[in-house]
Amino acid sequence: MGVLVLVTWVAVAGWHVRREYFAPAMTRLAEATLTLDPGTHFYAIRMAGRTIGTSSSRLDTVPEGFRLDDLTQLDLVAMGAAGQAVVRTSATLSTTLRLLTFDFALQSAAGSFEATGSVEGDSLLTVRIQSDGAPPEEIRFRVAEAPLVSGVLPIRLAKGGDLRVGRTVRFPVFDPSTVSNRVVEVEVLERGTVMIADSSYLDPATGRWKMARERAVAGWRISERYGGVQVESWIDDDGRILGSTSPMGFALERTEFELARQARDDTREAAALAAGRGGTPGGAAGDLSGDLVFSTAIASNMALDAAAGYDRLRFRLSGVTLDGFDLDGGRQALEGDVLTVTPEDWARLTPGYSLPYPRMDLREALEPEPLVQSGDPRIRAAAEAMVRGGGRLPNDPRVVAERLTRGVHGLLRKEVVFALPSALSVLESRRGDCTEHTVLYVALARSLGLPARTAVGLVYLDGAFFYHAWPEVWLGAWVAVDPTFGDVPAGAAHLRFVTGTLAQQVEIARLIGTLGIEVLE
Missing domain, CATH: 3.10.620.30 (C8orf32 fold)
Structure with a gap:
């Protein structure tokens, strides 16, 4: 039954072009990324109506091009047992968003796993793996196409000029959590507007954070498909995630940091109270909707x-x-x-x-x-x-x-x-x-x-x-x-x-x- 925990880690990590492109196309892409605004966005991760984690995604400029840092903190319940984990992904990207180096780490009370690596040229991938109780492993293999990482895929879609309803594009993506490459098919489904929390304030009367203002953001709904799995997301014109849903029942929602952290802490407090009344960490007695194993x-x-x-x-x-x-x-x-x-x-x-x-x-x-x-x-x-x-x-x-x-x-x-x-x-x-x-x-x-x-x-x-x-x-x-x-x-x-x-x-x-x-x- 614990196989769902493993699949969950990979699915969460997954949230976070071809070599044969003509040079002019790559030049246009490099020029387009010059308009990409650095910044940090925060997200709440929800399952069955509960906020079970928080996530952040920071994009910075560096001499090589860009650096993308994703951090996810997740609380899970499986078969009545509660566990917490932290997933970190850092990637250095070229001006055309091609993967140069990466560092992926998953840490929990049960152990840790880390994969670091680099791409030489656009086809030789070197990966070093370190897990608890094991000596480091190094894997070198050639890839047919210069890979992306999943966190940058929507940005590549936007800056490559592919945000057109009905457009379908295939991208090579490297997944450090499984140390494997996969082809992801992305389809642009519709143009629309998404409401997100624009600011928050601390209410002195209650001591709680509240949303000060909502903002309408013009966005695109896209579908990412790989191996029969489909994830749907809303992204802005720069390709930054506004929200997404996965087949595992998770939902990612852009919000303010204080609001996301407060909602996660509320879930933890409710879980502790439920456990004191004979329930499970996922909810009150008889409520299994928050349990990854029982709910599926x-x-x-x-x-x-x-x-x-x-x-x-x-x-x-x-x-x-x-x-x-x-x-x-x-x-x-x-x-x-x-x-x-x-x-x-x-x-x-x-x-x-x-x-x-x-x-x-x-x-x-x-x-x-x-x-x-x-x-x-x-x-x-x-x-x-x-x-x-x-x-x-x-x-x-x-x-x-x-x-x-x-x-x-x-x-x-x-x-x-x-x-x-x-x-x-x-x-x-x-x-x-x-x-x-x-x-x-x-x-x-x-x-x-x-x-x-x-x-x-x-x-x-x-x-x-x-x-x-x-x-x-x-x-x-x-x-x-x-x-x-x-x-x-x-x-x-x-x-x-x-x-x-x-x-x-x-x-x-x-x-x-x-x-x-x-x-x-």
Whole structure:
């Protein structure tokens, strides 16, 4: 269920041109940015009618061109647990708004994650990653197009002369939170007017900040689409954000700093009072609208109290376009809008190889990747200790997969963690939710030569379907296991929608608030 926390961090970070452009076009863009006014804007972040955080965005001029600094402070509630985090993004940009250097950091009580980097020329990207309990990692890769960062994308749209209703433009964007590039399609939807708070004052009678004046700002409504996820925003003529909404249920609203901070503090005070009366940090007793996990759960039409015992389940999926999801294959079969899940018979599995996996066709499922440090000696030592029996290291993939599932399940204390986890940080802290269980399992498996990948979807629990993550291992086919619950194999009430790295996992966001599930049998 904690996979939503991870997706949330990426979604919040995401709030914050092609090389083949003709030189005259780039010259016009550089000239247009000369009219860009430096300044700082403040925002309130809302969810379910509550202000759960604040954000600021400052644009300055520097010798290279511009510097963009975004700061977000966020309070979240998941499964009744409250957590706070600070997300910082700084980027140095050229006069044409091309990314030169960046520094991204996420800090919470559970740990920290930082990614810094630079672009050489317009195609070589160097990224350095640092997370708790892990040595620094450096990644160098070439990109086909000179990238932007998400915070500057609307400014690039405005200063590039693309603010025309009906106009659609595609931009390459680098996301430091997932250490990946993506193509974002931006469409200009309409021209209109947005009312924003223009000033505030402290009321001496109440000691509270109040809005002194509203101001009408001419703006443009735009849509940003990537990986099936859509975010809508209102921007001003300079491309600065006036407000936006995301599929996660968050809303960003430009306001005055004092008003945003006061609204956030009011939410914190109300949460503390609710907790004292037997409620949750998200609200009063029985109010789950502010809880990230419970508010996004999908109620089941049928009780599946012994879900692990079903040898097959069928579900009708509705409310979303299913194209692009990894629904068909292996244990899952999709016919129209009906998904059938048939768990593997563990005793009948025949992997067809001995460890380590001998071929190159599954190389991506064997190699280290950001936050999955399967090449670290500490990961290898922990994996060997977990699966070794009678002094010998088994080479049967099925035996190793089962022992790792039981081992990770028993090793980690079950609790929601508000962080971007790495395998090494989880191994050190020995606590976490489904995301932590999965990232550690995948790293342990790969260190022993067992191909493993992350799956994200939904799982049935206590009358509802919750967003969840679990590993899949290659045993002649991709087989789901669940170290969070200790299930080998995972039961039929696991519905896989996405597989792959963190960048791919974020695509699950487009299901939230729209997916319907009907249990057929």
